[in-house]
Amino acid sequence: MREDQFVDELKEMIVDIARRCRNCNYCYSVCPLFESTRGFQVQGPSGILQAIRYGIRWGELEGEEKEILRDILYACTTCYSCVLKCKSSGPGVPLLDGIEGGRKLLVELMIGPMPEQIKVLESLEQNGNPYDEPPSKRLDWLRDLENERSLSYKLLGKGAEVLLYVGCTPSYNEGIKDVARAVVKLLEEVGADYGILKEEKCCGSPARRMGEEGLFEDLSTENLEAFKQSGVRKIITISPHCYNTFVNEYPEAIKGFEIQHYTEFFADAIERGSLVPKLRIEKKVTYHDPCYLGKRNGVYDAPRKILMSIPGVQLVEMKRNRDNSLCCGGGGGRMWIEVEEVKRLSESRVEEAMAVGAEVIATACPWCHIQLEDAVKTTGNEGKIEVKEVAELLASSL
Amino acid sequence: MEIFVCLRQTAILKEEPKIQPDGKTLDLSGVNRHLNEWDAYALEEALLLAQKYGGNVSIISLGPQEVEEVLFYGLAAGAKEAIHILTPEGLEIDNWVIANALAQEIKKHPFDLVLTGAQAEDDGCGEVGATLAHLLGIPHASLVMRVVYEPETNSLKVDRELEEGYMDALRLRLPALLTVQTGINQPRYISSMRLRRFKKSATISKVSFDDLISKTQGFLPKKEIVKLYTYRPDVSKAKILEGSPEAVAEQLIGQLISKGVL
Numbered sequence: 001m002r003e004d005q006f007v008d009e010l011k012e013m014i015v016d017i018a019r020r021c022r023n024c025n026y027c028y029s030v031c032p033l034f035e036s037t038r039g040f041q042v043q044g045p046s047g048i049l050q051a052i053r054y055g056i057r058w059g060e061l062e063g064e065e066k067e068i069l070r071d072i073l074y075a076c077t078t079c080y081s082c083v084l085k086c087k088s089s090g091p092g093v094p095l096l097d098g099i100e101g102g103r104k105l106l107v108e109l110m111i112g113p114m115p116e117q118i119k120v121l122e123s124l125e126q127n128g129n130p131y132d133e134p135p136s137k138r139l140d141w142l143r144d145l146e147n148e149r150s151l152s153y154k155l156l157g158k159g160a161e162v163l164l165y166v167g168c169t170p171s172y173n174e175g176i177k178d179v180a181r182a183v184v185k186l187l188e189e190v191g192a193d194y195g196i197l198k199e200e201k202c203c204g205s206p207a208r209r210m211g212e213e214g215l216f217e218d219l220s221t222e223n224l225e226a227f228k229q230s231g232v233r234k235i236i237t238i239s240p241h242c243y244n245t246f247v248n249e250y251p252e253a254i255k256g257f258e259i260q261h262y263t264e265f266f267a268d269a270i271e272r273g274s275l276v277p278k279l280r281i282e283k284k285v286t287y288h289d290p291c292y293l294g295k296r297n298g299v300y301d302a303p304r305k306i307l308m309s310i311p312g313v314q315l316v317e318m319k320r321n322r323d324n325s326l327c328c329g330g331g332g333g334r335m336w337i338e339v340e341e342v343k344r345l346s347e348s349r350v351e352e353a354m355a356v357g358a359e360v361i362a363t364a365c366p367w368c369h370i371q372l373e374d375a376v377k378t379t380g381n382e383g384k385i386e387v388k389e390v391a392e393l394l395a396s397s398l
Numbered sequence: 399m400e401i402f403v404c405l406r407q408t409a410i411l412k413e414e415p416k417i418q419p420d421g422k423t424l425d426l427s428g429v430n431r432h433l434n435e436w437d438a439y440a441l442e443e444a445l446l447l448a449q450k451y452g453g454n455v456s457i458i459s460l461g462p463q464e465v466e467e468v469l470f471y472g473l474a475a476g477a478k479e480a481i482h483i484l485t486p487e488g489l490e491i492d493n494w495v496i497a498n499a500l501a502q503e504i505k506k507h508p509f510d511l512v513l514t515g516a517q518a519e520d521d522g523c524g525e526v527g528a529t530l531a532h533l534l535g536i537p538h539a540s541l542v543m544r545v546v547y548e549p550e551t552n553s554l555k556v557d558r559e560l561e562e563g564y565m566d567a568l569r570l571r572l573p574a575l576l577t578v579q580t581g582i583n584q585p586r587y588i589s590s591m592r593l594r595r596f597k598k599s600a601t602i603s604k605v606s607f608d609d610l611i612s613k614t615q616g617f618l619p620k621k622e623i624v625k626l627y628t629y630r631p632d633v634s635k636a637k638i639l640e641g642s643p644e645a646v647a648e649q650l651i652g653q654l655i656s657k658g659v660l
Contacts, residue, residue: 214590
C-alpha cells in the first residue's frame with residue numbers, strides 16, 4: 001500500500017467517526033482523564049476526537065502545534081468508558097477507534113508516539129517485550145519456582161491441552177512474578193495439562209495502543225504461528241490486555257482457540273469442584289475491575305466468584321464498580337508516560353477502597369496491580385491496605 | 399545546505415556476547431543490529447537543519463549487504479539519497495580505513511556539512527568523525543549539542559558538551575564536520591510499516607569498497623586488536639545489610655573500616 005493511501009484511509013476513518021459524534025459530551029461524565037486533569041475540552045473523549053479531526057482539516061499535522069496534538073491523543077487511557085456511555089445514551093460512536101486511529105496516523109507521519117514510548121517500541125521489536133529485557137530471561141520466574149517444587153508444565157511446542165500465555169509483566173517485573181507463580185500453582189492444583197511457550201513474545205497490545213500497527217501485525221502473526229505449532233486448544237492469559245488483544249484484535253485464525261482469562265478458568269474449576277479454597281483469609285476485600293477485562297470484555301463475575309469462594313473473605317464493593325469502575329490510569333500506553341494530573345487516578349481509586357473499609361484491593365491485571373500498589377504508598381496508606389492479585393489470594397487459600 | 403550523514407550499523411548487545419576463540423573478536427552470530435544510537439541523533443539533526451534552513455540530506459554507510467537496513471531507515475526518516483559502500487564479506491578494517499573510504503566517496507559530491515555520531519555504541523572509539531574531517535580538510539567540532547546556521551557568514555554556531563555542565567560555543571565556517579552527542583534532539587520514530595514500504599520501493603546507490611580503496615593506495619589498517627577481554631567485578635561478595643537505617647549505617651561504617659576503605 002502506498003504511503004499516501006494508508007494515511008488517507010486513516011484520515012478518512014477518523015473524520016468519519018468524528019463527524020458521527022454529536023458532541024453531546026455525555027462521555028465526559030465517565031472519562032477518567034477528564035476527571036483527573038484540569039478538565040479542558042481536549043481532556044475528554046469527544047474533545048480528543050475533535051482535536052485530531054480539526055488537526056487533519058486545518059493542516060496542523062505538519063505545523064508547529066503537532067506535538068500538542070500528539071500529547072492530547074496519547075493522554076487517553078483507552079479505558080472504553082466513553083464507548084459504553086455513548087452506546088447507552090446515543091448512537092454508539094466508536095470514539096476509541098477514532099482516537100487510536102489518530103495515534104496510528106501520528107506514528108505514520110513520524111509525530112508519534114510519545115518520546116518516552118520510543119524505547120518501548122524498539123524493545124518490543126528487538127526483544128519481544130516492552131521492558132528492554134533480554135528474551136533469555138523471560139522464563140527466570142519459572143526457574144525460581146522450580147527450585148521450590150516440581151512442576152508438570154510442558155515447554156511447548158511439545159503439545160498440551162492448555163497454554164498459559166504468561167505475558168511480559170508477569171515474566172519480568174519482580175513485583176508481579178509472584179502472580180505468574182500463583183497461577184502456575186493453581187494450574188498444578190487442578191491437575192491441568194498445561195504448557196508454557198519456550199520463546200513467548202509480547203501479545204502486541206502495547207504496540208497497538210501506541211499506534212504502531214505494523215509492529216502489532218508482526219507480533220500477532222508470530223504469536224499465532226507459535227500457538228498453532230504448540231497444538232493447544234485453549235489459551236489462558238494472566239493480563240487482561242493480552243486477553244483483550246487475543247479475543248478482539250487478533251486475526252481471524254485466533255478463533256480456532258478458546259481464550260480465557262485466568263479468573264474465568266479458575267472460577268469454572270471452583271464451580272466444578274476441582275479447586276477448593278480451604279484456608280481462611282479473614283480480610284475485607286474489594287475488587288478493582290481492570291478496564292480491559294470488565295468494560296472491554298464484560299468479565300465482572302468470575303473474579304468476584306473466586307473471591308467469594310475463599311473462606312473468610314468479605315467482599316465489599318467500591319462506590320464505582322463493574323462498568324462504572326474507575327480506571328487505574330495505566331492503560332493506553334500510559335505505563336510509560338507521565339500525564340499531568342490534578343490527582344492521580346490510582347490514588348483516587350485507593351481512596352475509594354479505603355472509604356469502604358477494605359484491607360485488600362484485589363485486582364486481576366498486572367498493570368492495575370502496579371499502579372495501585374504505587375498509589376497505596378503515595379497516599380500514605382502502606383500498612384493499612386494492600387494490593388493483591390486474585391490469583392495470589394486464591395493460591396494462598398489452598 | 400547539502401548535508402551528508404555517516405551511518406553505522408551496530409550490534410544490539412542485550413545478551414552477553416561470547417569472545418571468539420581467536421581472543422580478538424566477539425561472536426555476534428544471531429545478534430540483532432540497528433542504527434548506532436549516536437548516528438540516529440546525527441541523522442535527526444541533519445533533517446531538522448534541512449527543514450529549517452533548506453537543503454538536502456544524503457546518508458552514507460560502509461559495510462556488508464546487511465548495512466542496507468540502516469540506509470533504508472535513514473531514507474524512511476527523510477533522507478533524499480543513500481550511498482552504500484559495499485565491503486566484501488569478512489573484511490577486517492579499522493576506523494582509519496573506514497574514514498578514508500567515506501572521504502573518497504563524499505569528495506565526489508557537493509557538500510556543506512558532514513555529520514557523524516560522536517561515537518559508536520559497540521567499539522566506542524569516536525575516531526571516524528575526526529579522521530574524516532582531517533581527510534576532507536575541513537574544520538570539525540565534537541560532542542555537539544546545539545547547531546545554528548548563520549547564513550550571512552555561511553557558518554555554524556555550535557555548542558559542545560564539556561564535563562560538569564560546561565559548554566563550549568564555537569563558530570565554524572562551512573564546509574565543516576560535526577560529531578553529534580546524544581540528547582541534542584529527539585530522533586523521530588520510524589514505524590514498521592513505513593520502513594517496510596521504503597524497503598520495497600526506495601533505491602540505494604551502491605559503491606564498491608574495492609573501487610574506492612585499494613592496497614596500492616596505501617590505505618591499510620593502522621591498528622589491530624591484540625586482545626579482547628572482560629573485566630568482571632566479583633559480585634558474589636555483595637552483602638545486603640539489614641535493620642533500621644541507623645543500624646545499617648553503623649554496620650556499613652564498620653565494614654568500610656574493616657576493609658581499609660576508611
